[in-house]
Amino acid sequence: MSDEQRRESLADQAAAWVPPWERPRQHTPPHDDTADDPRAAAEGAPDLAAPAPGEAGESAEAEEPAGAGESGETGEPAAAGEPAAAGEAAGVPERQPAGRRRVTAAPEPAPELPDAELRGALEAILLVVDEPVSELVLAQVLQQPVERIGPVLDEIAAGYTAAGHGFELRRAAGGWRLYTRPEYATYVERFVLDGQSVRLTQAALETLAVVAYKQPVTRSRISAIRGVNCDGVIRTLVTRGLVEECGTEQDSGAFLYRTTTLFLEKLGLNTVDELPPLAPFLPDDVEELADATR
Template sequence: MTDEQRGDSLADQAAAWVPPWDRPRPPAAEDTTTPPDEPAQPPPDSEEPGAGEPQRVEAASEEVGAAAPEQVGSAAPEQVGSAASEQVGSAGPDLGAVTKGTAGESGDAADVPRRQQAGRRRVTAVPEPAPELSDTELRGALEAILLVVDEPVSELVLAQVLEQPAERVGPMLDEIAAGYTAAGHGFELRRAAGGWRLYTRPEYATYVERFVLDGQSVRLTQAALETLAVVAYKQPVTRSRISAIRGVNCDGVIRTLVTRGLIEECGTETDSGAFLYRTTTLFLEKLGLNTVDELPPLAPFLPDDVEELADATR
């Protein structure tokens, strides 16, 4: 056979070749290898997703491999590859959809308790606002607290303890203080050291001292009172400045006042580095003052020749 005749015969074979998937399907022969007790496979057109596609793909592969190797290899490789990939692709998405759907359903079912637990953890109890006290209840609560405090307490602290607005606490304290004064009680409510506290009235101080001291005197010495007065009016002041004003060494007296909590250190002087001293809140509390600005002026107590005395000391 010549090359020309051989080429014509191959061209005729390629033109007459029919793909396996377009060929008429032969009647299915009975499968004698299937055990009698094994259930029969569902037909290819079954409604179950992915049931018949793998068998059709395998059958097409067997037919393509067994039909005509020469025809498949020389005639139309593109047709075989594209058709086989189309059939596998048409079966693949169904299988993937089934697998994905099954996995998604099981994942969602497993995630339900987790989402519920996360939701429970995110839910936080909102504290209920404190009920607003009536004027009578607020007055009684303030009086009860003021009876047990051992130092002046501010309006803000009282408002936080009672869970009431500070705008109500301040006017109520003023009202209580005015009521005690009008009723003539032996005690009064007054502001001292930035807070409020109950104090006995000055006209009954003799009886209170007789009960508390019982004949014992714990008063400060004259030197301690003078030093404390210098600190109160000149604060912040150094030790050397106090000694210069009093004319004597006051180291021992300052240690006594610091020990009793009436004065305290408040830094150092910029030029000399000496310690500075000032009065404490205990000093204000003992004198019944709110700030040091309420101290009486010194002018009425100064001698007439104070300038001459100052020049003499220089």
């Protein structure tokens, strides 16, 4: 072949060349052992790997990847309306996306009690308490708004007073409790004491009065007011829960004492501000006595 014929042949081959990405996709049949048998080839055996004319579409569908949630060969999400993935069809629950929490319904609030039932429930609780109970505790027990408790208790207290009962409902130590009326104190004292001696001695009562009106106060200050050593009396009052320590004095480091809520409960007071004033009980020459003791 001459050089000119060779150049024309190469030019024709270059013009007829098709890039691989533009070539049509061909189906590669699986390897068949009969293809290597010369006798089968000589007898003109049919190509078993070639699909039948009616099975071309089925072969194309069989080669498509059966990925869950993807369509075609691009890996894009499946369109809406397509069947669920194999795991969902088998009954596996769908997993929620990360960061999304399941919202549960809030518990329904307790219904409000009628006024008559709420009044009876409060009276029943107040009859069994052994110390003043606050409005917040009553509201939590009855599952009612705390705003309803105070007005109902005031109404109950006013009703007891108007009816002239031998007991009354009043605030004490930050809560509510039933107390006997002062005008019946002699009868109650006769029933409770019944010949028993007074629980607190005169010295204990005097010391307790000093603590109540001068609190917070140190033991040395109490001893100076009473004129005697009161260490033993203070220990007795602390043991009975009427007096407690409440810190130390900044200058001397001595312990400070004050009255407790039990003291307020026993006297039927809400705060120490309700103690009676001392001015009517002081002598006229109190200033002269104070100067004489200095």
